[in-house]
Amino acid sequence: MNYNGLLTTFPKEIRLFIAVFVVILSIGFFTGLLFVKQTDSETPAGVEENYLGNEQDVDATIMKFKKGDREMLTIVHTHILSMSFVFFLLGGLVWITRFPKKWKLFLTIEPFLSVLLTFGGIYLMWKGILWLKYVVVFSGILMTITFTFSALLVFIQCFRSQK
Structure with missing residues (x-):
């Protein structure tokens, strides 16, 4: 079965439906990034402070405490599950765009590895393996x-119809 470019053969109403889905999915994804910025977790030091606290820092302007067991398990559990669904759905759409197969493979497999490294890394850093904060950020x-490239690829191709 040839699925490369299948998206462009869909009726315009279905392509519009997919485009709106990708926009709403992107709003949700980037809202999560605003939360990361709000908690100063976009740097290795910020990630460490957000999960392990800063009680020892006498110069801290905002006091942060180490997250508890239940809170960490909830964060890791919900993020791994929800992000897996996000990338599964977006990846399925990527596979029906017109794009080189090797790039599609990267765009659809890499996010699952990143989800595991990001949230597994956060958990292991919280358990004491502090150098993982660099892996988490990367x-x-x-x-x-x-995510951004995949969402744009799908969105743009929703407005191209096959001649």
Whole structure:
């Protein structure tokens, strides 16, 4: 079965439906990034402080405490489940765009690795493996780039019809 470019053969109403879905999905994804920025978690030091607290820092303007067991399990559990669904749905749409197969493979597999490295890394950092804060930031950036590129690819191709 040839699925490369299948999206452009869909009726315009279905392509509009998919485009609106990608816009709403993107609003949700980027709202999450605003939360990351709000908690100063976009740097390795910020990630560490957000999950392990800053009680020892006498110069801290905002006091943060180490997250508890239940809170960490809830964060990791909900993010891994929800992000898996997000990337599964977006990945399915990527596969029906017109784009090179090797790039599609990267765009659809990499986010799952980034989800695992980001949220697994957060959990393991919280458990004491502090160098994982760098992996968390790198994988989070890569996940965001991959999401953005995939969403744009699908969105743009929703407005191209096959001649």
